[in-house]
Amino acid sequence: MDVRRLRMLLELSRLGSMHEVAGALGTTTSSVSQGIASLAREVGSPLLEPDGRRVRLTPAGRRLADHAVTILAAVEAARLDLDPTAEPAGVVRVAGFASAIRRSLLPAIDDLRSTHPRIEVRIHEYEPLESLDLLARDDVDLALVYDYDLAPAEWRDDHVVSPLWDLEWGIGVPTHDRHLALADLADRDWIVNSRHTADEDALRTLASRAGFVPHVVHRIDSLELVDDLVVAGRGVALLPRGRASRRGVSVVRLRDPEVRLRAYAVTRRGRGGWPPLRAVTERLVTG
Incomplete structure (x- = not known):
């Protein structure tokens, strides 16, 4: 198989458009189309199928693109071994x-x-x-x-x-509550991330060690919006320490255990x- 055609197929799997592949490789859309057609004849299996006005890789095309990653990396490694000044592109x-x-x-x-x-x-x-x-x-x-x-x-x-x-996290509370311990927040509403479960898992571990189950009410992705809810008294939440939180929000340090985002x-x-x-x-x- 011609490695140039393999590179065309791999770039098509990455970029999704023959036009973009042509731009990335400095050639024409027609050359990309012809190259992949020739590659399909070499392997004896269709590599593309219609997808509306565009094309997409067939299952065989995706498998070959997966192989192309390893093949091209090996070829590139060999080339770099002989030409240490080669420029990644x-x-x-x-x-x-x-x-x-x-x-x-x-x-x-x-x-x-x-x-x-x-x-x-x-x-x-x-x-x-x-x-x-x-x-x-x-x-x-x-x-x-x-x-x-x-x-x-x-x-x-x-x-x-x-x-x-890694970064230390604490509990974001209204500034007038900054002297409270975690156990003192057992009856508060809590805010967790709407798009990931890790902070809720960490919160539940913390709360269980403090002897309570957190009442999770709000699920918010934006830390700025979390700040707004904390200031409004709508809940408390895990927040990063050292970040410039909104005025009126204090991030209380946790100890034994502390919490670190990695x-x-x-x-x-x-x-x-x-x-x-x-x-x-x-x-x-x-x-």
């Missing part, structure tokens, strides 16, 4: 939660712009479960996710997990050797 799709995008990914993109200008990073904002689902379907190349030390994530066998950083970069096994993805991941891990 390609589109890296990243799904992650907002804090990791702001704190880790955006600075990494700024650095990569000068060191590896041919790498393009496309950002999708999702909560961890959503990001990992996209990663499993190969809809993204890298997931930025989090868990809590009191509610550790369950990783799949094909996950390659790289720790990034951020990770996750790729799928066998994918991390792809040079553009490796460059992005290494920059994230080294900070």
